[in-house]
Amino acid sequence: MSTLLEVKEVSKQFTMGGMLSRKIVRAVEGASLSLSVEKPEIFTIIGESGSGKTTLARMILGLELPSSGEISFRGKTVSHKVGRAERLEFMANVQPVFQNPFEAFNPLKRIDRYLESTATRFLKLRQRDDIDAAMDGALQKVGLSLAEVRGRYPHEMSGGQLQRAAIARALIPNPPLLVADEPVSMVDASLRMSIVNLLKSLRDDLKVSVIYITHDLATAYYISNRLIIMQRGRIVEMGDARTVLDNPEHPYSRLLKASVLSTEDAGDGKLATDPGMVALAGELVSKPGRLVDRPDGRLVRVYG
Amino acid sequence: MTQDILTVDGLKAYYQMNYFGVEREVRAVDGITMTVRKNEIYGIAGESSSGKTSFIKVLAAAIRPPMRVVDGSAKFNFKNGPIDVTTATPQQIESIRWRHLSYIMQGSMSTLNPVRRIGKTFEDFAKRPLAASGTPYRERVLGHLERLKLPADVLNAYPHELSGGMRQRVTIGLATVCHPEFVIADEPTTALDVVVQKEVLGLIREIQQDMGSSVVFVTHDMSVHANMTDRVGIIYAGRLVEEGPTRQMFFAPKHPYTAHLVASLPRIGDTTQRPALEGRPPSLANPPAGCRFHPRCPLAIDKCKTEVPPLIPVANDHRSACWRWQDVGPLVKPHQANRVMA
Numbered sequence: 304m305s306t307l308l309e310v311k312e313v314s315k316q317f318t319m320g321g322m323l324s325r326k327i328v329r330a331v332e333g334a335s336l337s338l339s340v341e342k343p344e345i346f347t348i349i350g351e352s353g354s355g356k357t358t359l360a361r362m363i364l365g366l367e368l369p370s371s372g373e374i375s376f377r378g379k380t381v382s383h384k385v386g387r388a389e390r391l392e393f394m395a396n397v398q399p400v401f402q403n404p405f406e407a408f409n410p411l412k413r414i415d416r417y418l419e420s421t422a423t424r425f426l427k428l429r430q431r432d433d434i435d436a437a438m439d440g441a442l443q444k445v446g447l448s449l450a451e452v453r454g455r456y457p458h459e460m461s462g463g464q465l466q467r468a469a470i471a472r473a474l475i476p477n478p479p480l481l482v483a484d485e486p487v488s489m490v491d492a493s494l495r496m497s498i499v500n501l502l503k504s505l506r507d508d509l510k511v512s513v514i515y516i517t518h519d520l521a522t523a524y525y526i527s528n529r530l531i532i533m534q535r536g537r538i539v540e541m542g543d544a545r546t547v548l549d550n551p552e553h554p555y556s557r558l559l560k561a562s563v564l565s566t567e568d569a570g571d572g573k574l575a576t577d578p579g580m581v582a583l584a585g586e587l588v589s590k591p592g593r594l595v596d597r598p599d600g601r602l603v604r605v606y607g
Numbered sequence: 608m609t610q611d612i613l614t615v616d617g618l619k620a621y622y623q624m625n626y627f628g629v630e631r632e633v634r635a636v637d638g639i640t641m642t643v644r645k646n647e648i649y650g651i652a653g654e655s656s657s658g659k660t661s662f663i664k665v666l667a668a669a670i671r672p673p674m675r676v677v678d679g680s681a682k683f684n685f686k687n688g689p690i691d692v693t694t695a696t697p698q699q700i701e702s703i704r705w706r707h708l709s710y711i712m713q714g715s716m717s718t719l720n721p722v723r724r725i726g727k728t729f730e731d732f733a734k735r736p737l738a739a740s741g742t743p744y745r746e747r748v749l750g751h752l753e754r755l756k757l758p759a760d761v762l763n764a765y766p767h768e769l770s771g772g773m774r775q776r777v778t779i780g781l782a783t784v785c786h787p788e789f790v791i792a793d794e795p796t797t798a799l800d801v802v803v804q805k806e807v808l809g810l811i812r813e814i815q816q817d818m819g820s821s822v823v824f825v826t827h828d829m830s831v832h833a834n835m836t837d838r839v840g841i842i843y844a845g846r847l848v849e850e851g852p853t854r855q856m857f858f859a860p861k862h863p864y865t866a867h868l869v870a871s872l873p874r875i876g877d878t879t880q881r882p883a884l885e886g887r888p889p890s891l892a893n894p895p896a897g898c899r900f901h902p903r904c905p906l907a908i909d910k911c912k913t914e915v916p917p918l919i920p921v922a923n924d925h926r927s928a929c930w931r932w933q934d935v936g937p938l939v940k941p942h943q944a945n946r947v948m949a
Contacts, residue, residue: 351800461887491654497883525873569833569857574809
């Protein structure tokens with residue numbers, strides 16, 4: 304088995320404030336994970352705001368350099384401080400999908416211009432017919448077609464269509480890895496499942512691995528193979544998605560699961576959170592702890 | 608004894624624009640009839656551009672051009688007398704604002720003035736409606752903060768010094784400090800994390816029960832509605848398509864759109880394929896004829912394309928606007944089957 308992406312003991316610190324009031328924020332601490340080439344999967348990173356999940360994704364995309372540790376993609380270290388050719392090659396392999404499709408696209412620029420520049424830049428296509436074929440191929444994969452998209456501006460499409468167009472753009476260079484940062488949180492309820500199902504079919508039919516970043520445990524359970532749960536920069540639990548979410552072990556994971564609003568008891572108005580759980584999860588933030596293996600294959604952070 | 612605090616009758620609010628001689632009419636609210644009872648939480652669900660925000664703008668008496676109420680009425684039955692917000696004068700609206708009719712806004716970061724301390728913002732909001740100053744005013748505000756589990760220090764803080772959850776609690780505090788009879792909450796928890804969201808929702812419910820007021824709770828998140836509301840109304844393309852007690856809406860919906868919203872919710876412990884609804888929400892400037900849901904509806908028949916279905920009673924306290932409401936049941940079977948197994 305060869306590894307596609309290897310994240311080894313990666314940490315990232317940000318320094319905030321001036322000389323006298325300097326504060327160090329540890330956004331990510333000692334994160335490790337790896338994806339294999341042979342087995343495409345949806346790997347989910349779960350966490351609340353401030354948990355470091357977006358920082359981790361930005362490091363995987365090479366937009367941010369880790370303070371320590373190493374990220375390698377197919378054996379090569381990920382960094383934006385490389386030659387242009389090498390950087391372009393990496394970008395063709397790892398493509399991002401952002402949270403808000405209305406912000407990801409310039410409202411004054413037609414959508415097909417984005418698709419076209421991606422095709423010419425990464426696939427080095429110069430012929431009109433080849434470019435159109437590449438664009439149409441990618442749009443077909445997400446259930447759109449070039450005829451529908453050509454000449455249209457972002458405001459002329461719904462949020463769901465636009466997010467699918469964003470995914471189509473990312474698929475043009477046939478990347479083995481997509482990094483999707485909260486791709487459905489800005490999409491309407493009736494269209495949300497079409498995006499989630501699309502990510503699922505990308506994995507199953509096109510063998511694309513997806514790093515899916517979310518705070519929504521229910522969609523994570525629905526589509527992911529493996530997941531990590533992050534609390535303030537630390538991975539607190541990692542393992543098979545079903546094993547972890549069916550029976551979370553770390554207090555923070557248990558709190559997250561308990562906070563998911565279920566529809567099973569609709570109308571009963573059950574909204575109480577156990578304050579003991581919140582306090583217990585909050586206490587653990589300041590303790591480093593260490594990750595240990597469990598017999599069912601998961602890693603859990605234990606303390607003391 | 609249930610009494611209605613709000614009666615909306617055939618309300619139509621359109622955006623009428625005339626740019627460079629081109630007239631455009633957006634029918635954002637197109638004939639909504641509903642009531643909100645005393646002491647209940649009424650949920651309004653709908654996707655973006657379904658007209659739900661325009662609807663609550665009318666309820667909040669914030670009717671500004673280019674929006675205009677074309678037809679119908681929205682009458683509140685407050686303790687100090689009934690008032691129709693569609694025809695009331697600015698003075699009348701001023702007399703009910705915050706004291707009787709209040710509003711919890713969406714983004715707490717953009718609602719609070721970033722260069723004013725929270726205490727000052729409280730004064731701006733509450734001093735006049737409460738008609739109190741000095742010690743009685745201070746006691747009233749501090750007592751209210753305590754109920755919201757906020758420390759008294761927040762009054763000296765600036766908005767950026769507070770966490771997202773605390774800020775949202777401050778906006779809830781501002782909206783409820785005058786003990787209003789009717790509160791409109793517009794997506795108050797959308798920007799919050801799951802753990803904080805649950806806390807804030809619990810708090811709104813607690814405060815509502817404490818004060819005995821009515822709440823109209825707007826969000827597109829059906830799982831929030833499931834846990835928060837007593838009744839839910841679903842708005843699709845400017846019309847109310849279904850309304851009923853929360854439990855019935857989730858376990859026996861009578862409109863295909865509701866059935867889809869419920870069936871597409873993913874749940875922990877269940878990985879069966881969830882259906883996705885094709886198509887896109889219709890444009891309100893040029894909505895489809897007949898039932899506005901028919902281009903996306905799996906049950907659509909020819910009648911749906913031409914005739915608008917009326918909102919009719921289909922069960923106890925439950926109304927649906929669908930020609931084929933009797934056939935909606937099968938759509939939700941997988942959901943119920945799961946429930947039995949679990």
